Structures are given as C-alpha cells and as structure tokens.
Amino acid sequence: MDFQLNDDQSALVSAMRAILLDHQDIPQSQKLDYCYFHSALQDVLQESGFLNAAREVDPLAAALLVAEAAKIPPVVEVGASALIAPALMPDEVPEGPIAYVDGARLDKPHRNLAVAKTAFVNLGEDVAVVSIDEGDVERVETIYAYPFGKFVRKPDLTRSVIASAGATATQWARVALAAEFAGAAQAAIDFTVDYVKQRTVFGRPVGSFQAVQHRLVQCSRLAKGAYYLAMKAAWSKAPEDAMVAACYVQSEVQKLMYDLHQFNGAMGVTTEHLLHFWTYRLRALQSETGGAHGAALDIADSRWGAAGDNGRREC
Amino acid sequence: MEFGWPKEHVDYRRRVREAINELLPPDWEETYVRESYASDLQIDFSREFCAALAERGLLTPHWPAEYGGSESEDWQHFILGEEMKAAGEPRGPQYMNVNWIGPALMKYGNDEQREQHLRGIASGKVIWCQGFSEPGAGTDLAALRTKAVRAGDKYIINGSKIWTSYARKADWCFLLARTGEGRKEISVFLLPMNTPGISVSSYPGLPKYGHLNEVYFTDVETPVSGLLGEEGAGWDIVIHALSYERVGVPRYHTGLHALDMAVAALKKEGRFDDPIIRSRAGMIAAQFEGAKLMTYSVVDQRVKKLPPNTDANLSRVAALEAVNELMNFIVEFLPDCLAGGHLLLDDYYRVNVPAGVTGGANEVQLDLVAQRGLGLPRMS
Ligand SMILES: Cc1cc2nc3c(=O)[nH]c(=O)nc-3n(C[C@H](O)[C@H](O)[C@H](O)COP(=O)(O)OP(=O)(O)OC[C@H]3O[C@@H](n4cnc5c(N)ncnc54)[C@H](O)[C@@H]3O)c2cc1C
Numbered sequence: 001m002d003f004q005l006n007d008d009q010s011a012l013v014s015a016m017r018a019i020l021l022d023h024q025d026i027p028q029s030q031k032l033d034y035c036y037f038h039s040a041l042q043d044v045l046q047e048s049g050f051l052n053a054a055r056e057v058d059p060l061a062a063a064l065l066v067a068e069a070a071k072i073p074p075v076v077e078v079g080a081s082a083l084i085a086p087a088l089m090p091d092e093v094p095e096g097p098i099a100y101v102d103g104a105r106l107d108k109p110h111r112n113l114a115v116a117k118t119a120f121v122n123l124g125e126d127v128a129v130v131s132i133d134e135g136d137v138e139r140v141e142t143i144y145a146y147p148f149g150k151f152v153r154k155p156d157l158t159r160s161v162i163a164s165a166g167a168t169a170t171q172w173a174r175v176a177l178a179a180e181f182a183g184a185a186q187a188a189i190d191f192t193v194d195y196v197k198q199r200t201v202f203g204r205p206v207g208s209f210q211a212v213q214h215r216l217v218q219c220s221r222l223a224k225g226a227y228y229l230a231m232k233a234a235w236s237k238a239p240e241d242a243m244v245a246a247c248y249v250q251s252e253v254q255k256l257m258y259d260l261h262q263f264n265g266a267m268g269v270t271t272e273h274l275l276h277f278w279t280y281r282l283r284a285l286q287s288e289t290g291g292a293h294g295a296a297l298d299i300a301d302s303r304w305g306a307a308g309d310n311g312r313r314e315c
Numbered sequence: 316m317e318f319g320w321p322k323e324h325v326d327y328r329r330r331v332r333e334a335i336n337e338l339l340p341p342d343w344e345e346t347y348v349r350e351s352y353a354s355d356l357q358i359d360f361s362r363e364f365c366a367a368l369a370e371r372g373l374l375t376p377h378w379p380a381e382y383g384g385s386e387s388e389d390w391q392h393f394i395l396g397e398e399m400k401a402a403g404e405p406r407g408p409q410y411m412n413v414n415w416i417g418p419a420l421m422k423y424g425n426d427e428q429r430e431q432h433l434r435g436i437a438s439g440k441v442i443w444c445q446g447f448s449e450p451g452a453g454t455d456l457a458a459l460r461t462k463a464v465r466a467g468d469k470y471i472i473n474g475s476k477i478w479t480s481y482a483r484k485a486d487w488c489f490l491l492a493r494t495g496e497g498r499k500e501i502s503v504f505l506l507p508m509n510t511p512g513i514s515v516s517s518y519p520g521l522p523k524y525g526h527l528n529e530v531y532f533t534d535v536e537t538p539v540s541g542l543l544g545e546e547g548a549g550w551d552i553v554i555h556a557l558s559y560e561r562v563g564v565p566r567y568h569t570g571l572h573a574l575d576m577a578v579a580a581l582k583k584e585g586r587f588d589d590p591i592i593r594s595r596a597g598m599i600a601a602q603f604e605g606a607k608l609m610t611y612s613v614v615d616q617r618v619k620k621l622p623p624n625t626d627a628n629l630s631r632v633a634a635l636e637a638v639n640e641l642m643n644f645i646v647e648f649l650p651d652c653l654a655g656g657h658l659l660l661d662d663y664y665r666v667n668v669p670a671g672v673t674g675g676a677n678e679v680q681l682d683l684v685a686q687r688g689l690g691l692p693r694m695s
Contacts, residue, residue: 001390002317003612004619009316060316193689208692213685214678220689221633224626225605232318232608247601296597297590303600304578307588 003228005064012053012061016068019044024072032271034280035145037115038074045069045076046096054086055093059172062086063179063234067227070183073277075146077112079176083234084120087172088127088165094118095131099149100173100288103128106151111284114139114149120169121157127165128157144284145277170289171242177285178230178245185223185249185256188278192216192260199265206263215259222252240302247295253286318608327391331373331398338367339405344659351662352404353525358442358484361407365439368406375413375437382421382429383437389617397568403662408443408481412436416443416489419556420505423544428505432487444485444508446476446530447553453478454676456491457499457550461532463492470494470504470542472512472535482508482515482528491553494546501549504541512536521668558623566634566670567607570641573663574599577641580649580657592648599644602637609633625688628680635677638670 005013023041030036045051054062062082069078077097085094099116102108103123113119114137121128137149193216196207206212226249233241257279261268268275289295301307320328340346350356368374369383377392378384396414399406406413417436420429435441452459461474472492482488485508494502506513512535518527544552578596581587587596609630616626642664645652652660671677685691 001319001611001615003615005316064316193691197691204694205692208694210678210682210685210694213689213691214681216689216691217629217632217681217684218636220684221609221629221636224629225609225633228608228612229601229605231316235316235318243597244601244604247598248605251598251601292598293594296594296601299597299600300593304575304582304587304593304596307590307593 008057009061009064012057013064013068016050016065019048019050020068020072023074026073026277034143034271034276035147036074036277037147038076039115041074042076042097042115045078046081051078051081051096052086052093054082055090059083059086059175059234059237060231063175063231066176066179067183067186067230070180070278070281071187073274075277075281077115079180080112080120080173083176083179084169084172087168088120088162089129094129099132100169100176101130102288103157106154109140109142109148109150111144111146111148111288113137113151114147116149119155121155122166122169122173123157124166125164127162127169128155129160129162130155130157131160143276143280145280146284148284167239171239173289174242174246174295175230175233177288178226178233178242178249181249181253181282181285182223182227182230184278184281185219185226188256188260188275188282189216189219189223191275191278192219192263195267196263206265212263216263219256219259222249222256226252240299243295243298243302246289247292247299250286250288250295251292253282256282324390324394327387328394328398331395334368334371334373335398335402335405338364339402343405344403347403347405347662349658351523351525351666352407353480353523355484355525357405358407358481358525361405361409362440362442364405364407365409367439369437369439374406374409374439375417378413378417378437379421382417382433389614393565393614397565400565400569401572408485409436409439409441411445412441412443415556415559416445418559419489419503419552420543422555423503423548423552427540428543432505441487442481442485443487443489444479444482444530446479446482446488446490446506448478449475450477454679456553457501459491459493459501461490461492463494463502463504463537465494465539465546469536469538472504472506472532472537474532476530476532477528478526479515479528479530480526482530483517483525488513488530491549494549499550500547501553502546503543503549503552504537505543506535506537506541510535510537522665523662564674565610566638566667567603567610569663570603570634570637571600571607573645573660574603574641576657576660576663577645577649577652580652580660586648595644595648599637599640602640603634606630606633606637625684628683629688631674632677632680632684635671638667642667 026036050065066078069076080098080100081096095117097116099110099113099119101110101119101121103121116132119130138152140148140150142148197205199206229245229248233245264275267273365374375384376387420432449459463470463472488506488508490504490506512533514531516529520527613627613630645660686693
C-alpha cells in the first residue's frame with residue numbers, strides 16, 4: 001500500500017494542473033452564471049490525450065485527473081470520457097464530451113447532456129451508445145454547476161448497444177462521480193478556509209471560532225475519505241469499492257453543503273463568490289447511479305448476500 | 316499510489332491469526348466478553364498469552380534487535396494491532412508496553428532502566444499502567460497536581476491519579492508528577508505499584524470493569540533512579556511517547572467485525588431483508604472503509620518516516636463518526652443486545668462508550684486539525 005503518488009502519477013497530475021491553471025478563469029461575461037462549461041479546455045484535454053489515461057496508463061491515473069479537473073471553477077467533462085468510456089469501449093474512443101444517462105429516466109435532464117456528443121444510456125442490463133447531433137438535446141436551466149440537458153426526441157437505443165455492460169457502466173460512473181466529488185469538495189473547502197481566515201466578525205476571524213473550526217475539520221475528513229476511496233476503487237477495479245466510494249460521498253453531501261455555505265455567509269449565496277461552482281457540482285452528483293441509498297443497498301448485497309439470501313457471500 | 320497488500324503482509328497477518336487461534340483457549344470469547352480486556356482475569360491471562368507471543372516473535376516485532384525485536388516495519392506492527400483488537404485484545408494492557416512505554420524507555424531511559432525494564436516488557440509478563448489523568452487534569456493534562464518533591468537521593472510523591480486503567484493489577488506505573496511550580500515542570504517516574512503508600516480503589520462503569528480506578532499516593536518514596544530522563548522533561552517525554560500512539564486503536568477493524576455480527580444477528584431474526592436496515596448497514600460499512608483508508612495513509616507516512624502531521628487526528632475523528640453510527644444502529648435495530656441478547660455486541664458497545672474521550676477528547680483532535688492542519692487561527 002502506498003498513499004503517495006509515484007513519479008509517473010506526480011508528473012501526470014502536475015501536467016494536468018499546469019493546463020488547468022491556464023484555464024481556471026471564467027470570462028467576465030459569464031462570471032455570474034450558475035455554470036461555466038469550458039469548451040476550449042475540453043478540447044485541450046481531449047487533444048492532449050489526458051482523457052485517454054485509463055487506456056494508456058490505468059484507471060487510477062484517470063481518476064487522479066478527474067479529481068484535479070473538478071478543482072477549478074469552470075467545468076469540463078472528464079469523468080465519463082476518462083473512466084466510463086475506457087471500461088465500456090477499451091478499443092475505441094467515442095467522441096466526447098460524453099453524458100452518462102440513466103435509461104430509466106431518459107426524459108429527464110442529465111448532467112453534461114447539453115454539451116455531449118455521445119451519451120451512454122444505461123439500460124440496466126445493456127448500455128446504448130448514442131451519438132448526439134445538433135437538435136437532439138436542449139439545454140436546461142438549472143442551479144447545478146454542470147451543463148444539464150435533456151433529449152428533445154427519443155434517442156435510438158438500438159443502433160449501438162454494448163450487451164451486458166450495465167453493471168460495468170454503473171461501477172465506473174460511481175468511481176467517476178466519487179473522484180469528481182473528492183476534487184470539487186476539496187476545492188470548496190480550501191476556498192472556504194481561505195474565506196474564514198480573512199473575514200472578521202466581532203474583531204476576529206470567523207475561522208477562529210471553535211464551532212466553525214470543528215465543522216470545517218469534519219468537512220475535510222469527508223473530502224479526504226472521498227479521495228482515498230475513489231482512488232482505491234479506480235485502482236482495484238472492484239465493483240464493491242465503487243459502491244463504497246459512491247455511498248460515502250453521496251451520503252455526506254448535505255453536511256458539506258450546509259456548512260460550507262453557512263461559513264461563507266450571504267456572500268456564499270451570490271454567484272459572484274465562486275463557491276457554488278463547486279458545491280452545486282456536489283449536489284448534482286448526489287443522486288446519480290442510485291444515490292447513497294442505492295449504493296448502500298448494493299454494498300449490503302455484496303457484503304452480506306442479497307435480500308432473502310441468508311448465506312454470506314465472500315467479497 | 317496503490318492499495319494492495321504485498322505478500323509478506325498477507326503472510327504476516329496469517330501468521331498472527333494462526334498464533335491467536337492456537338493460543339486462545341476455547342472458551343476465550345465467553346470469558347473475554349464477560350470480563351473485558353481490562354479485567355483482573357484478562358490481565359492475568361495476558362501474562363501467559365504475551366509470553367507465548369514473545370516466544371513466537373510476535374510481541375515486540377517492531378522493536379530494535381538489541382531489545383529483542385526483529386525491527387519489522389510499522390505495517391506489520393499495525394497488522395498485529397488490528398488482529399489483536401479484533402480478537403478482543405488478549406494482550407490486555409500489554410499493548411501499551413509494546414506500543415509506547417517500551418519505545419519511550421529506549422529513547423529516554425538510562426542503561427540501567429533499559430536493562431531493568433525492556434527485557435521484562437519483551438518477555439510479556441510485566442503489567443504497566445499509565446498514571447497521567449487526575450480529577451482536575453484530563454484534557455488539560457498540564458494542570459496535574461500530584462507532586463514529587465526531591466529529598467536527598469529520593470523523591471516523595473503525594474497526590475492521586477484517576478481513570479488509571481489496569482492499576483489494580485499493574486506491576487509498574489508510568490507516572491507523571493509535578494516537580495516544579497511552572498505549568499510544564501513535570502517529570503516521569505517509573506514507579507513499582509507495590510511501593511508503600513500506594514493504594515488503588517476501583518469503580519464500576521459503563522465500559523465494564525478494570526478501567527476506572529483511582530490511585531492514591533501518600534508519602535510514596537522512590538529513589539532518584541526511578542526518574543525517567545531529566546527532572547522536568549516529563550512533558551516532552553509524554554508528547555513523544557504518545558506520538559507512537561498517534562494512529563490509535565484500529566476502530567474500523569473492530570467496527571467492521573461488529574457490523575458483520577450485527578447483520579448476522581438481524582439475519583437470524585429474519586429482519587435483514589428490510590431495505591432501510593440494509594441501507595443503513597451499507598452506509599456504516601462505507602464510513603468504516605473511509606476511516607480505514609485514512610488510517611492506512613497515516614501508517615504509510617510513518618513507514619516512510621514523513622514528518623508528523625494531523626492526518627492521524629483526522630483519521631481518529633473519522634473512525635469515531637463511524638463507531639457512533641454503529642452503536643446507534645445496534646441499539647436501534649437490536650436493542651436486546653444490550654440486555655443479554657448478544658454478549659459480543661454488548662461488549663463492543665460498552666468498550667466504545669468512551670471512544671470520544673479516551674486517548675484525547677475528540678474536540679481536542681478537531682482543534683489540532685483545525686489549527687495545525689487547516690491553519691485556522693487559534694482563539695485568542
Ligand atoms: C475507559 C477510560 C480509560 C482511561 N484510561 C486512562 C489511563 O489508563 N490513564 C490515564 O492517565 N487516563 C486514562 N483515562 C482518562 C482519559 O485520558 C481522560 O478521560 C481524557 O484525557 C479526558 O479527560 P477528562 O475525562 O478529565 O475530560 P475533561 O478534560 O474534563 O473534558 C470533558 C469534555 O470537555 C470537552 N473539552 C475538553 N477540552 C476541550 C476543548 N479544548 N475544546 C472543546 N471541548 C473540550 C470534551 O468534550 C471533553 O470530553 C481513561 C478514560 C476512560 C474513559
């Protein structure tokens with residue numbers, strides 16, 4: 001076991017950071033929006049091969065990149081392209097950005113669908129790979145910090161189907177959302193820690209109050225746990241680890257949301273304050289792949305056998 | 316970064332498990348759960364058990380060879396701790412000996428003290444207790460008032476200690492006493508518990524018997540040779556000694572084990588098909604898994620000899636959250652466990668009643684992480 005990045009991983013993360021640093025600003029005209037999708041950065045990531053890390057290195061390398069990308073205020077689609085696609089289509093690179101779509105809620109808005117060129121529609125058993133053309137989806141107004149969209153006409157779910165890939169898609173969607181959560185949560189915490197250090201009330205920094213300190217430590221516990229669990233799930237490629245990572249992060253969103261917004265005061269509810277670019281990513285991730293409850297039930301099945309099954313499965 | 320166990324660690328864990336299986340008597344669980352690891356019975360048993368562990372090289376494997384160890388790395392020491400805790404800590408109080416009392420003696424003891432004590436500890440037959448807390452000094456340990464006054468070639472000690480686990484059966488006390496008026500003018504004494512003037516009384520408590528003792532010192536005389544390190548060096552010694560305990564008890568390991576027991580009990584009652592119960596159990600498992608990785612990251616830092624930081628405190632906070640959830644789960648869905656229905660879960664619950672207090676109150680862990688980890692300003 002080794003919790004430090006090795007030389008290759010460090011080099012990869014540093015290279016990613018350098019690119020992100022160049023693209024972390026939001027244009028003045030879009031500063032007050034709920035979400036800023038950075039299409040130029042998306043192109044850079046796509047062309048530079050970063051999104052191919054799982055194929056060329058391993059899924060852990062890809063998960064590290066997903067977490068990094070989630071730390072800047074602009075949003076790019078990395079999770080589905082870098083983690084789900086390689087698991088579903090190891091020998092092919094589908095056109096990105098990619099949206100992960102729940103087939104049971106096909107008519108509902110989905111994260112990243114407004115900008116996606118490809119959708120993976122999880123039908124439970126199988127996965128349909130849908131190419132998205134102009135006019136197939138419409139953008140949906142939302143407080144979530146991703147470009148949400150929905151299909152305006154029912155996509156063809158029969159043309160390109162990956163048989164029996166539903167569980168794999170769920171697994172990697174969980175890894176991707178946990179990695180994305182880890183990065184966005186850490187960035188939101190760092191942002192808030194900086195804020196409470198400089199904002200003073202009653203003549204002292206907000207961050208000097210124990211009630212604030214202790215809750216911020218709890219927030220950082222969640223982010224740290226999320227990071228390791230996400231990375232372990234990417235490393236082990238085990239569905240159980242993916243369930244655990246998703247369950248852990250999704251069950252804790254509420255605590256983070258409340259405390260981080262609370263400590264930013266009224267500034268935290270303005271869109272010019274940046275906080276929402278991370279926190280409303282967390283909110284968007286909260287219910288995906290069945291949410292905390294769905295993941296927890298899967299953990300129970302995997303650790304202790306399916307309901308009605310009194311035997312204990314090895315895991 | 317990678318999360319696998321190398322073969323040598325897997326083999327080591329197997330070796331520890333085999334030793335535990337072979338050395339524990341068939342009625343161990345039954346006896347253990349009735350009595351707790353701090354009970355007189357278990358403390359006596361620990362002298363046999365640890366001696367046998369020592370013979371197998373499994374008592375002080377991480378110690379330097381010159382003191383009877385095999386200089387194994389922290390991972391192995393940690394695996395050993397996990398397996399012992401999961402088995403109900405058959406080492407009794409001797410986990411303290413090997414984890415921090417021995418290492419503190421190696422660092423601060425003189426030749427005579429090392430010669431006198433380390434062999435005994437490594438033999439698995441000597442019981443120590445930790446005399447730090449007092450009625451007026453717990454979290455604020457530097458407020459302690461037990462006094463040691465130098466008189467020629469000895470010290471005379473007066474005062475009292477409280478919550479001194481294992482004191483009733485201990486051979487030695489690792490005692491903190493004030494040797495000056497300044498807040499941190501504190502010294503460590505290695506004091507035989509059979510010295511005249513020492514008396515111990517015990518209290519019953521929620522975490523079973525053996526932990527809650529009070530130790531009184533009335534004109535207790537100890538030779539100057541009983542002083543560990545310099546006079547007044549006690550504070551530094553304690554801070555250093557307890558840094559060996561930074562990672563603390565592997566609560567995720569016992570927690571996941573207890574969660575499995577709770578699920579088995581629910582299955583037996585035919586209640587584990589309830590999706591609400593299943594979901595709650597799954598969430599608790601996820602919390603323990605998170606705490607586990609955070610703890611392992613600290614062990615990894617230690618193996619690599621990286622400078623200490625507050626990750627250990629954070630991992631304790633994480634484990635405590637999960638423990639609290641599990642205690643709640645047990646009572647909510649298996650209430651009779653605490654009324655004779657399940658001795659092992661009753662024991663788990665009771666051992667963990669003070670989990671947020673022992674080894675440093677949780678609020679202090681949170682303060683440390685906030686101020687040293689996140690760099691938040693101290694309240695002036
Ligand atoms: C089962 C058990 C075994 C023990 N074994 C030993 C032993 O062998 N040897 C030994 O020396 N001691 C032992 N202890 C004592 C233990 O170390 C102390 O209980 C602990 O240090 C806390 O001290 P206290 O109980 O006096 O709590 P106090 O110091 O009175 O604190 C009470 C509570 O106040 C709050 N608090 C304290 N400080 C702060 C702060 N800065 N900010 C916010 N809140 C705060 C915390 O919630 C804390 O729990 C044991 C205790 C227990 C319960």
